[in-house]
Amino acid sequence: MKIDRETLLDIYTRTMKVARADEKFRGLLAGGSLAVVYYTVRGQELVSAAMMAALEPSDYLVTTYRGQHDQIAKGVPLNLLFAEIAGKATGTCKGKGGSMHITHPDTGVMVTTGVVGSGLPIANGLALASQNRSDGRVTVTCFGDGATNIGAFHEAMNMARLWKLPVVFFCQNNRYGEHTAFADHTKVESIVARAAAYGMKGVQVDGNDAEAMYAVAKEAVDRARTGGGPTLIEAMCYRMMGHFFGADFSYMPKEHLAEMAAADPLPRLRALMLDYQFTEGELNAIVAGIDAEVEAAWTFAAGSPLPDANEIRKDVFEEEIAA
Amino acid sequence: MVKAINCAIDEAMAEDEGVILLGEDVGAKQGGGVFKISSGLTEKYGEHRIRATPISEQAIMGACVGAALAGFRPIAEIMLMNFVTVCMDQIVNHAAKLRFMSGGQTNVPLVIRTTTGVGVGFGGQHSDMLEAWFAHVPGLKIVTPSNPADAQGLMRSAIACNDPVIFIENILCYGMMAEAPEAGYRVPLGKAAVTREGSDCSIITYGRTVFDAVEVAGQLAEEGISVEVIDLRTIAPYDEETVLASVRKTGRAVVLHEAVKAYGTGAEISARLHEVLFNELKAPVQRIGGAFSAVPMASALEQAWIPSKDAIKDAVRATMNWKK
Numbered sequence: 115m116k117i118d119r120e121t122l123l124d125i126y127t128r129t130m131k132v133a134r135a136d137e138k139f140r141g142l143l144a145g146g147s148l149a150v151v152y153y154t155v156r157g158q159e160l161v162s163a164a165m166m167a168a169l170e171p172s173d174y175l176v177t178t179y180r181g182q183h184d185q186i187a188k189g190v191p192l193n194l195l196f197a198e199i200a201g202k203a204t205g206t207c208k209g210k211g212g213s214m215h216i217t218h219p220d221t222g223v224m225v226t227t228g229v230v231g232s233g234l235p236i237a238n239g240l241a242l243a244s245q246n247r248s249d250g251r252v253t254v255t256c257f258g259d260g261a262t263n264i265g266a267f268h269e270a271m272n273m274a275r276l277w278k279l280p281v282v283f284f285c286q287n288n289r290y291g292e293h294t295a296f297a298d299h300t301k302v303e304s305i306v307a308r309a310a311a312y313g314m315k316g317v318q319v320d321g322n323d324a325e326a327m328y329a330v331a332k333e334a335v336d337r338a339r340t341g342g343g344p345t346l347i348e349a350m351c352y353r354m355m356g357h358f359f360g361a362d363f364s365y366m367p368k369e370h371l372a373e374m375a376a377a378d379p380l381p382r383l384r385a386l387m388l389d390y391q392f393t394e395g396e397l398n399a400i401v402a403g404i405d406a407e408v409e410a411a412w413t414f415a416a417g418s419p420l421p422d423a424n425e426i427r428k429d430v431f432e433e434e435i436a437a
Numbered sequence: 438m439v440k441a442i443n444c445a446i447d448e449a450m451a452e453d454e455g456v457i458l459l460g461e462d463v464g465a466k467q468g469g470g471v472f473k474i475s476s477g478l479t480e481k482y483g484e485h486r487i488r489a490t491p492i493s494e495q496a497i498m499g500a501c502v503g504a505a506l507a508g509f510r511p512i513a514e515i516m517l518m519n520f521v522t523v524c525m526d527q528i529v530n531h532a533a534k535l536r537f538m539s540g541g542q543t544n545v546p547l548v549i550r551t552t553t554g555v556g557v558g559f560g561g562q563h564s565d566m567l568e569a570w571f572a573h574v575p576g577l578k579i580v581t582p583s584n585p586a587d588a589q590g591l592m593r594s595a596i597a598c599n600d601p602v603i604f605i606e607n608i609l610c611y612g613m614m615a616e617a618p619e620a621g622y623r624v625p626l627g628k629a630a631v632t633r634e635g636s637d638c639s640i641i642t643y644g645r646t647v648f649d650a651v652e653v654a655g656q657l658a659e660e661g662i663s664v665e666v667i668d669l670r671t672i673a674p675y676d677e678e679t680v681l682a683s684v685r686k687t688g689r690a691v692v693l694h695e696a697v698k699a700y701g702t703g704a705e706i707s708a709r710l711h712e713v714l715f716n717e718l719k720a721p722v723q724r725i726g727g728a729f730s731a732v733p734m735a736s737a738l739e740q741a742w743i744p745s746k747d748a749i750k751d752a753v754r755a756t757m758n759w760k761k
Binding site for chain 1: 457485490495496498499500504507508511526531537538540541542543544575576
């Protein structure tokens with residue numbers, strides 16, 4: 115399935131922005147410049163980029179603690195993101211949220227939750243507001259295969275279908291729920307099989323196939339935007355570097371690791387770009403531009419002040435807590 | 438009181454398209470809610486604003502959190518207070534914390550309406566007062582009315598509040614009758630009422646037990662004890678200024694609530710009184726609350742469980758008779 119060159123270029127740019135930022139974070143953590151909890155998105159860059167390329171900037175996103183790819187692909191400015199993860203006053207959330215709670219309403223990033231599955235019911239509420247306002251917005255909520263066995267998933271899917279809410283349930287099936295393999299936590303063949311239980315449209319797709327992933331995302335987003343209700347997408351992908359950065363993932367079988375390496379979305383996307391007649395030079399120039407942006411973001415974050423201690427009294431309520 | 442709450446929601450819905458109500462059985466098709474709080478509202482505002490939900494508390498609460506983030510002022514009806522246990526994640530991890538964790542970029546102007554109460558034989562899973570759990574969570578406000586006018590005025594203020602408010606109604610108060618306040622009547626959050634003035638001992642309470650406190654105060658007056666009754670109205674953050682002023686005046690205090698006494702809000706208020714007024718207190722602060730068991734079903738046991746008027750009187754007398 116072909117997509118237009120402009121869209122593919124957009125997907126490539128978003129993918130590489132995610133990839134280069136993630137690589138920078140991992141380097142900072144490995145080198146000791148950063149010491150924070152970080153859930154690397156290595157292996158899931160493309161699924162997110164293709165989905166966000168199908169959205170308008172004003173569309174809402176609700177994501178989860180492994181969400182840096184979603185946030186970057188949705189457009190959160192890198193300097194604010196780096197500053198937040200570094201715990202600086204200039205971060206998206208003034209250093210109060212960190213990587214698990216990135217929020218940036220200007221780009222539609224309304225919630226990042228650290229609780230598995232909790233984003234789905236919230237996404238319904240954002241979509242409900244859009245439905246009542248007829249504002250044409252779509253809400254996308256991202257989660258992993260591990261989130262599909264918690265009650266919130268089922269309650270949210272049923273309610274979304276009941277009210278035909280403009281929401282896309284975007285399951286990035288990376289084959290592991292924390293340290294537990296898919297087959298050890300679920301006995302149906304696929305997540306998408308569950309869509310039928312709610313009378314909902316469901317599609318499974320190879321998330322590392324840019325053309326197919328974009329087509330599925332676009333169809334679901336269009337359906338939501340035109341009043342057709344919710345869709346469950348199951349994008350097959352791999353979590354290439356374990357649960358959190360630095361975590362031991364020797365529990366993952368060798369065959370799985372080999373399968374994962376062979377499916378790496380980055381070389382595959384680059385090959386596709388060349389098929390679409392983009393040149394090595396063009397692609398290198400895009401990456402060089404992104405690298406400059408990533409470096410500038412880290413420079414901004416590193417040079418930013420720490421939050422003032424008084425901040426703990428602010429934003430608890432609208433009115434400040436008395437000292 | 439049912440009519441008062443209905444009236445407050447009706448007024449708010451008429452003024453603001455963003456006020457919506459989600460809950461089990463709340464629509465016209467279901468009869469306007471188990472306790473008829475939303476009676477007549479679907480007919481006026483439509484099913485898109487009065488949304489009868491499946492029995493899915495997480496989905497109800499999550500949807501209300503999301504709609505609030507988008508700028509709506511949703512009201513989530515949790516039929517009975519014990520059912521908050523199945524949506525605590527949305528209330529505690531999300532509604533309460535999103536303003537803070539987002540650095541003030543988002544907020545959750547949400548009202549969680551819920552009902553409870555001991556005395557109607559509903560037993561262990563339909564009767565608890567769980568306000569202390571929520572009072573322990575930064576970011577939540579907790580309100581409970583003791584009379585119809587306050588119910589109307591506090592509900593209007595709760596809906597207008599830009600932070601999440603848990604609005605606790607007591608089943609036994611639903612039948613209370615009073616003259617309706619004027620349209621648009623509001624009672625500010627965080628402001629206690631001095632329900633009865635007195636000079637010897639302050640009873641600090643809220644919700645249904647305000648009624649008991651007033652009755653006891655009348656009886657103790659015959660013994661020559663002058664009791665002041667403070668109705669907190671907002672349990673958290675409570676009106677410390679009014680409470681301190683009262684106890685500074687009387688030098689004695691009893692904190693009374695229907696919830697289990699151990700680790701209850703009475704412990705916090707009592708501790709604050711001792712911290713701030715230690716040298717002015719004429720006696721240690723007394724606490725009265727529910728027994729340390731599940732709420733029993735049998736009427737005889739229920740009556741043994743809830744704070745009795747005699748126990749309240751004894752607590753006041755104990756402060757009066759204290760010898761240093």
